[in-house]
Amino acid sequence: MKSLRARRFKRFYEQIFLSRLFALLSGWLFSVALPALLYWGPSVLHNVNSGQRTALLATSIAFVLSHFSTKYILVNYPGGQSQGLIFTQVLMCYGTLIIGTLLLRTEVSRALLVASGVAALLWVHIEYITTRAYFRPKFAIIPGGFADEVLALPDCDARLLACLDLQGVRYDGIVADFERIDRDAERFLTTCALTNVPVYNAKSVYETLSGRVKIDKMSENNIGSLLPSTAYELTKSLIDWTIVVITLPIVLPLSVLTACLIRLESPGPAIYKQDRVGRGNRVFTIYKFRSMRFDRNATEQFAGQDDPRVTRVGRIIRKLRIDEVPQFFNVLKGEMSLIGPRPEQPSFVQEFDKKIPFYSYRHVVKPGITGWAQVRHGYAAGSDETRVKIEHDFYYIKNCSLSLDFFIIFLTFRTMLTGFGAR
Template identity: 35%
Template sequence: MNQKNKLASQHAARQTHHLIHSLGGLPLLGLAYVAGLALQGLGLVTNLFPNTVLWCLPAYLLAAHLIYRSVHLPVVEQFSMLIINSLAPYPVLMLGFALLQHRYSRGAVLTAALITMTWFWLVEMRARKRQKLVLVHLDPEAPANLKNKLGARQAELMRHIELVFWPIGETSLPACNGALITDKPESPEQAHQLAQLKLHHIRLYSVAVLAESLTGKKAREALTDPLWQPDSNPAYDAVKRIADCTLVVLLAPFWVPLGLLVAAAIRMDSPGPALFSQTRTGWHGKPFRIWKFRTMVQSKHQETQFAQKNDSRITRLGRFLRKSRLDEIPQLVNVLLGHMSLIGPRPEQHAFVEKFAIEIPSYPYRHLVRPGLTGWAQVMQGYAASAGETHLKLQYDLYYVSHYSIALDLLIAVKTVRTILTGFGAR
């Protein structure tokens, strides 16, 4: 057969697709600019409209960059990511106009935002039709192994790929753009098949890597593999630190008065102080004191343990505070002090950290980034109330540590709104 495959992965192919088609949206902004000039000539708009369209060009380019950088994220999140990334730069642009006291047309910003979102939605739809991942596999057990790793969402996730069996002795390689490999070749025939895949420039995927790209969590094998280790992103860490401090300071007129009201309500609801503090493990394993609004009854002797569903220690007001996440407001001070970030793995109690670090070799790697008020594990799984759930939580945390970026943080921020509105994962 005539194979025209490249060694690039499916992620690289999607990035190339988006990079090329990002240029196609520029003429649409040009048409909006020309339309603005025409409307200005008719006296229907002022010169602010076409001028603002030109100012929207950097926002469009930023949206294109965010989408380009997010194609590696789980495929089921791609449409959510597309909407978030295509629209997010425009409120930032409007904030910039407001801070600089620069006049602009809201209608032009809205028009440019809709053009951006619609264009990239069409690009994504075309990509999904043309770039479905078709994988050949040599092992008849490969589909079952993959489905086992996908868990409860396997039916939903398997729609995004197609598996084709290539039996031993079949000389013709099926049409595909990748191969799912489970183990090392066990026979000369399988070794020959593997060589044919490489000669045809077929990209090879392990079951663990494919499952990670579909589910958004690290494979359980990574938790116990002593040779696997992620690394941090110092440049983005610096940008994120600046963004955290800026947002917390700008929003202080809202969260400080709200925090004072919550503190007063706690004092009236049950005896004891309004604040509760505890030592947690933070960035690079350094301990710090975290602050929260008290949601449990005051106790002098309190063992280190997970909070359980319908925990009798939680006060009446405390249940509401936990469900709405208002008990986390004091941690904004921890963010300003550099102990935490707005987004990152939740900081764990030191006793649990020591225990899990012994049981799970990869556990300490979650401390490569600052802990956060909300994180990937919280919006995908919720609260971990047992050692077993902690393993699953760690799979999500390590995925975040491996892939954290502006695009992923924006997705977590939007999903956090859902957790606040629904109380998902609260204890």
């Protein structure tokens, strides 16, 4: 299940005002037509020259891309309903357009592009704030089993059914644990489906809204679905290599500067090496910029968010994720990917494998420099929090795709700006 769309609005005026076409047209008038009218004046309504036509086309393309990309993220991914991500999407679309016109030396008003971008940013936020309540899923929950887990989720309006009757209330769907319902509930769900009210399995709804796969409720079918396709893995590896090679002119000077600052602040090597467990439970050597005081005899332990061993330079490079840059070498060696579950130390893997069921199944894919668990959950300091991170890892493995990888990249930029999850 990729998304849970609002389906309860079936009246004529609701179908119009909440439709994508209405949102697209009204947004275009506000973000493209209005800035052009204010910039060129009313005369543009009667006589449009080639330069103005090019500018209108460019701003229209940027707005349409911003509209559809933000809608895609808002609907399809847990955590996508974030104003920070909306800002990033609009900025990326208009920024790419402005850079493209500069490189191609296209005759178009940069001032109009910027004005349209600001208007689009304002409009998308207004649309998000005013329509958020309408597109928030509203579910009727049949109690029992996994359905009770859905009631605790913050991203939906889940209401417990006291009896098998909707009582005239409009819902986007009925949620039940299909393995725990009786025959009366089965008949009720059938009646709902026949009246065009969607019926959902509680486990699928939980995974879609939380971005987690419950590891203590997995079956053989779940395990079989946690296998990414060969085509996806080959494409992802090619993209990893391409990104690493293209960014080398920036990464190499940054690495030299970082290494010098580390050596100047504290004695010891600038690059820190450690054994980690990767794909197929194979142990490999990971490379990081050293962010702590050097101690050759230190025992393995979790690095806390406020760990006193962290140096001043280390605190900065951790927040900005610069300490992970040497892992580009691991990517080139084929040991890691840019996106994937974070690799752990062998001793931790042995410990967690005893406490957490299916823990080692996270090693069916290459570990990553950043990942779904890092951007969704952040720092984990023990078995309980690690269990939650593993549930996020399993969600990524089960739903891995290039679009999800790009979404994780957006969330990683947010992490770099806020420091959430930095360790």
